[in-house]
Amino acid sequence: MKKKILLMYISNNSGHHKASLAIEKALHQRSANVETMNVNSFNYTNPVLEKIINTTYMSVIRRKPEFWGYLYDNPEIVKKTQRLRDGIHKHNAEKLSNLINSFSPHAVVCTQAFPCGMVADYKKKQNLQLPLFGVLTDYAPHAYWIYDNVDAYFVPSKEIATKLTSNGILSDRIMDTGIPIDSMFNDSKDKAHIFRTLGLDASKPVVLLMGGSQGVGPLKEAFTSLLRTKTDFQVIVVVGNNKAMHRWFNKQIKKSRKKLIVYSYVDFVADLMEIATILISKPGGITIAEAFAKGLPICIIKPIPGQEQMNTDYLLANNVAVKIEQPSNTGIIVEELLYNRGKLNELCRKARSYAKPDSADAIASTILNSIS
Incomplete structure (x- = not known):
């Protein structure tokens, strides 16, 4: 039986x-x-x-x-x-x-x-x-x-x-x-294949901006701040089930000076995290665990009081993430991390040390x- x-x-x-x-x-x-x-x-x-x-x-x-x-x-x-x-x-x-x-x-x-x-x-x-x-x-x-x-x-x-x-x-x-x-976060991925499939340049950094399943948070402000940077990187945005946010970002694709890809709810986050250089996200527990499994540096943005703030407190107390205090400073912080490879590599190492794939x-x- x-x-x-x-x-x-x-x-x-x-x-x-x-x-x-x-x-x-x-x-x-x-x-x-x-x-x-x-x-x-x-x-x-x-x-x-x-x-x-x-x-x-x-x-x-x-x-x-x-x-x-x-x-x-x-x-x-x-x-x-x-x-x-x-x-x-x-x-x-x-x-x-x-x-x-x-x-x-x-x-x-x-x-x-x-x-x-x-x-x-x-x-x-x-x-x-x-x-x-x-x-x-x-x-x-x-x-x-x-x-x-x-x-x-x-x-x-x-x-x-x-x-x-x-x-x-x-x-x-x-x-x-x-x-x-999901066990897929423990699988080794063909990065070159993912870059080709998504139409991205493997020689340039990728910033992954996520708003959770509901697409909440200051995604627009964070993205606008990223556009103000001079550093050449690509942006992937995942807005979850937020249809209004999805429409707004789709309108930005032609306007954006940086390569931009926009998704709603996806089942291939593991692929996106595999090629990402930095994750900017609200600190949901699952997202954190997935990022750890991929050794992905985490930038926390606008945690809501309650479970997200407690997740943030845990991450910061253990030096496993960076908090973006103001969405308007997102670009500055990302640029600093991209220039400071030592800091970026340390965040990768810390993430992997906390991973339980x-x-x-x-x-x-x-x-x-x-x-x-």
Whole structure:
């Protein structure tokens, strides 16, 4: 009989989704005796609530990001929202029960705190002996992850493991595997082929500008600043699902004095990172882990308060990235790095030293061993 693994995340094309897909891929690479189901938990249990939460979240981080910072990992907010979360879990219990009873998983893996809490609460109320694994995809172990009924946590670093133990999680339930990323980031790529395919000049530097799955952040300001530099380099921009941003950048292609390529959401980020000289991005956990795997220097731009600021704090404390304080200074900082090869090479070295490209495989191995 095949081992059934239920994977749960929130929001399609998000970092949580990519992590879930990476683990799913690793499970199948590890064993032919595996059956998986990958579920967007918000959409499955309450599609109306998913739309409300996603719309509200995007509105808050665009208009009042400091408010999100206040809500994120705030002990008072955690306490005050406990009853609300209990109510949501109760409302979702029937659909979750139907899912678990119909699929009959041997284990559940959650790459976001909401489904992890929902399943942990369900386990407790049903007195269910179902292995539950929580996978943290940011260097920010907020209080919404803490549950007694989670059998094990996979975390990005030893520092995060220490923070979880300080919140009462037993150390033998925590594994420092790194953030799960697709195994393609561990593959060696033919750079010359990628340059030819994209129509880029292999002799010139490439600046990769990314705005995450939603294409948020000061991408226009950063790009405008890059154009003011005299240094000859090429620019690749990935704007995610932001259609307005995609239209704006497409208009810049003919105007730009530098070679410019524009993408929306892509599934070949590994190729883009392979040929990039510098990454300019918001500091999402998955993006950071992918850049580490490629030994790519990271320039952080406009982190939102909350998980992105905590990721930034981690990177800067370990000297693994450079922060661009003002988007208008992006060009200056990039130019300085391109001229200072020693600094650039040191950032490459540091990134590689923090890389855990086999993270998804390590997680898959642990899960399969636990249910064998």
